[in-house]
Amino acid sequence: MTTSLATLDLIDTDPAELQVGAIVIGVYSQDPGAPAPLLLASGAESIAAAFDGRLVDTLVLLGATGTTGEVTKLATLGTVSSPLVVAVGLGPEPVGALPATETLRRAAANAVRALSGTAKVALALPVSEEPDGEIGALRALAEGALLGGYRFAGYKSTPVPARLTPVTAVSIHVPDAADKTFRAELKRAGAVGRAVAQTRDWVNTPANELRPPAFATAVAEAARRAGLTVEVLDEKALKKAGYGGIIAVGQGSEAPPRLVRISYTPSRGSRRKVALIGKGITFDSGGVSIKPAQGMWEMKSDMAGAAAVAATLLAVAELKPKVTVTGYLPMAENMVSGSAYRPGDVVSMYSGKKVEVLNTDAEGRMVLADAIARACEDEPDYLLETSTLTGGQVIALGKRVSGVMGTASLCDRVREAGEAVGEPAWPMPLPDDVRKGMDSDVADISQVNSGMDRAGHMLQGGVFLSEFVADGVDWAHIDIAGPSYNSGEPAGYLSKGGTGVPVRTLLELIDRFASE
Numbered sequence: 247m248t249t250s251l252a253t254l255d256l257i258d259t260d261p262a263e264l265q266v267g268a269i270v271i272g273v274y275s276q277d278p279g280a281p282a283p284l285l286l287a288s289g290a291e292s293i294a295a296a297f298d299g300r301l302v303d304t305l306v307l308l309g310a311t312g313t314t315g316e317v318t319k320l321a322t323l324g325t326v327s328s329p330l331v332v333a334v335g336l337g338p339e340p341v342g343a344l345p346a347t348e349t350l351r352r353a354a355a356n357a358v359r360a361l362s363g364t365a366k367v368a369l370a371l372p373v374s375e376e377p378d379g380e381i382g383a384l385r386a387l388a389e390g391a392l393l394g395g396y397r398f399a400g401y402k403s404t405p406v407p408a409r410l411t412p413v414t415a416v417s418i419h420v421p422d423a424a425d426k427t428f429r430a431e432l433k434r435a436g437a438v439g440r441a442v443a444q445t446r447d448w449v450n451t452p453a454n455e456l457r458p459p460a461f462a463t464a465v466a467e468a469a470r471r472a473g474l475t476v477e478v479l480d481e482k483a484l485k486k487a488g489y490g491g492i493i494a495v496g497q498g499s500e501a502p503p504r505l506v507r508i509s510y511t512p513s514r515g516s517r518r519k520v521a522l523i524g525k526g527i528t529f530d531s532g533g534v535s536i537k538p539a540q541g542m543w544e545m546k547s548d549m550a551g552a553a554a555v556a557a558t559l560l561a562v563a564e565l566k567p568k569v570t571v572t573g574y575l576p577m578a579e580n581m582v583s584g585s586a587y588r589p590g591d592v593v594s595m596y597s598g599k600k601v602e603v604l605n606t607d608a609e610g611r612m613v614l615a616d617a618i619a620r621a622c623e624d625e626p627d628y629l630l631e632t633s634t635l636t637g638g639q640v641i642a643l644g645k646r647v648s649g650v651m652g653t654a655s656l657c658d659r660v661r662e663a664g665e666a667v668g669e670p671a672w673p674m675p676l677p678d679d680v681r682k683g684m685d686s687d688v689a690d691i692s693q694v695n696s697g698m699d700r701a702g703h704m705l706q707g708g709v710f711l712s713e714f715v716a717d718g719v720d721w722a723h724i725d726i727a728g729p730s731y732n733s734g735e736p737a738g739y740l741s742k743g744g745t746g747v748p749v750r751t752l753l754e755l756i757d758r759f760a761s762e
Contacts, residue, residue, distance in 0.1 A: 249443050253415045254388055254436055257368065261326075262292040266417065268330040268355045269293065273305065273341040273370045275312030276643050285339055289370040289419060296326045305333050307514050312337065314390070315352050315738060317360040328368070332357055336372075338642035344372050348385035348668045354387045355394025355739035357415060363409040364511075367391075368417040384420060384431045391416040392439030393739035393746070398450045420444060434565060438753060441561035444468070444745030448553035449731065449744025452545040453529035457501035458577040460619035461528055461549065465506050465556045465575060472563035489576075489620075490594040491612035496578035498533055498586025501576035505617065506552075508559045515568045518759045521626035522559070522752060523617045525610045525633030526552030526577035533580045533606030534588050539604040547744060548610070551633040552577060558752045565753075567760040574621045576613035580606070585734050592689045596620060597714050602689040604696055610635045611693065611707050615714040622716035628656060629721040631711065632748055636702030642674070643726070643727040648748060649674045650717075651708030652722035653725035659755065660722050667750040668739075670723060677702075680709045724748055 261269055272287030281346070284302050286294055294301045301320075308319040312502035316335035322328060334344045334353045344350070354369055361367050369391065373383045395412045420428050448456065456464070459480075466476045481502035484492055489505060496503030506526075527548040531537060552575040554611055559573045585626070587593070591603045593612065601612070612631050621629055639649045648664065648671040650657045657673040664671040680702055683695035695706050708723050715721045729747040732740050 249281040249396060249447050250313050250488040251392050251439055252413050254392065255415070256365070256420050256428055256432060257417045258420055258423040260292050261289065261368060261370040261419055262296045263327050264368045264417070266328050266366045266368045266694050268332050268361050268367050269326065269328040270332045270334055270367060270369045270371060272336045272345075272353065272534060273310060273312045273333045273413055284457050288372045293326060293331060293370065309379055311335065314349055315356045317356050319360070330364070332361065344374055344383050347383060348541050350383055351386040351390035352738035354390030358391045358394040358413050359615045359736060361413055364413055366415040366417070366438050367413050368419060370419040371416070373420050384418065384428055385431055385435050387418055388432055388435030389750070390419070390739050391674040392435065393442055393741070396443050396446060396510070396681065396741050398447065398741070398743060417598055418529070431735065437561045437564040438750055441557040441753070442749050444560060445550070445553045445557040445746040445749050446741060446744035449550045451497075451546070456549070457499075457528050458496065458504045458526070458579055459501060461508050461526060461552070461577050462504035463730050465508070468560060469508045469556065472560050474563050477507040479505040480651075486661060487596070487614045488594065488615045489596045491596065491616040492576050492578055494587040494591065494593045494603070495527070495580055495609040495612050498583045499579035499581040501579050503576070506556075506575040506622075508556065510559060510562050510571045512566060517762060518569045519624065519626045520569055520571045520627065520756060521569060521621040521624065521629040521757055522555045522573045522576050523614060523621055523629070523631035523653070524547065524553070524555030525614055525635065526575045527610055527613070528579050530576060530607070530609065531582055532578045533586050535605045535607040536582060537607060538731055543717055544707055544731060544733060547731040548634050549577065550726060550744060553744070554632055554730075554746065554749050556750065557746075558749050561749070561753055562756060563679050567756050569756055569760045571756060572621070572624060573625070574617040576617040578609070580609045597690065599713065600689040602686040602692045604692050604694050608693050608707070611710045612689055614711060618711060618714045622719055626719060628687070629715065629719050630660070630752060630755065631721070632722065632724040632726055632752070634727045635707045635725045636704045636727055638700065638705070638707070640728040642704055643672055643728070645732070646670060648729050649658065649704050650713070650722055651676055651705070653720045656720045656722045659758070660724060663754040663758065664748065664751045667754050669729070669748050669751045671751065672703060672706065676709050676712055677705060679706050684709065709731035724751075
């Protein structure tokens with residue numbers, strides 16, 4: 247099931263004359279002592295002129311304050327060609343600069359979401375003559391518009407009411423619609439938006455519809471359509487090759503595990519080799535160490551890391567960076583049955599290490615360890631792994647900030663890339679005392695630190711994974727347990743359900759690696 251996103255295009259004609267269902271403008275909040283409570287942002291000049299100077303006063307009467315993301319609708323009654331003007335708040339006016347890209351991204355998203363039921367929308371929001379900084383105002387507006395308008399198709403038997411139908415077309419007003427730089431930014435934003443939407447679709451799909459074989463097939467088919475090279479290992483191939491961690495986790499389910507490898511190689515000029523690894527637990531019951539029933543339905547999202555990696559490769563195929571990118575997606579369903587793996591088991595991993603299992607609900611690190619060891623055989627320059635690994639991430643950093651562990655320099659680069667695209671992440675340590683407590687009496691390493699219980703649980707996951715990274719490989723583990731799934735109401739460009747984190751961070755990093 248694939249969600250249809252709005253189409254994007256650029257326009258440079260007078261916004262007041264556009265034949266669209268709604269025209270979106272920006273407004274800044276003003277200090278109480280200012281001459282007016284609101285200030286119109288650039289892009290709204292012709293709209294303001296059509297209202298003979300009464301636009302600000304009218305918006306204030308409707309309650310507009312300019313607060314970031316606030317949406318105020320105004321019927322134009324023929325004043326301009328569009329029947330509706332929508333003012334979106336941009337916060338206080340920045341001095342001598344455009345609003346922050348994250349502000350623009352959220353503003354565009356809120357406006358487009360609020361205009362459900364409107365077919366075509368135009369954004370007349372601030373855009374510089376050239377892309378702003380590393381991410382660009384235009385890119386931010388385009389991404390926000392696409393992601394804010396996302397709505398999972400779902401399984402309802404009755405049609406969606408017309409008033410809730412997502413916007414189908416978005417035009418963005420720029421100084422020159424034919425400018426190659428602007429058009430390149432729009433193309434990239436479209437590829438990114440589609441990748442995030444695909445991630446969200448996979449994450450939002452019920453677990454009974456996307457068990458490991460079905461998930462592997464869906465990913466493989468999408469990757470092949472994109473021109474990527476795909477290899478899928480079934481349970482027989484996994485067992486023969488010694489992928490003990492993936493087999494152990496998946497053996498409790500009647501739907502057997504898979505390992506999907508997706509490769510992109512540029513036609514010429516490859517500068518770096520990047521490995522992307524994503525956890526693909528299509529449903530996590532906790533296994534024998536079963537989870538509490540409350541909220542367990544959200545465990546359909548435990549494959550968000552694999553979904554993000556697969557979708558990132560789809561965008562890479564479209565954008566064609568000059569780096570070799572390979573994705574490794576270990577997929578399994580962690581279920582309770584007579585054949586499920588048990589606490590106390592010793593598992594022989596793909597790397598040859600022996601792992602003592604103490605908690606079957608710490609299954610993600612088992613499948614990821616096998617995938618990491620396999621990825622290191624391809625000798626990548628950078629290894630980026632992402633997973634909904636631990637509830638400890640949510641406890642430590644909340645629902646919006648991912649935890650990052652690994653090589654210090656690469657962790658810093660992940661943080662910087664995440665900050666640039668609006669997916670915040672924070673580096674965390676890998677303490678020696680956590681590792682010491684994972685020494686096992688019967689194996690090379692235990693799966694968790696039994697002495698710490700759940701204390702430092704996010705760090706335990708990172709420490710365990712570090713044992714399977716080859717010497718000399720720059721690596722980063724991105725724990726997205728909280729940021730990958732929004733159980734609350736939509737906010738900004740984050741829809742309810744799957745969010746698509748960290749697709750945009752991974753693509754930003756790949757861009758930066760390509761420019762080295």
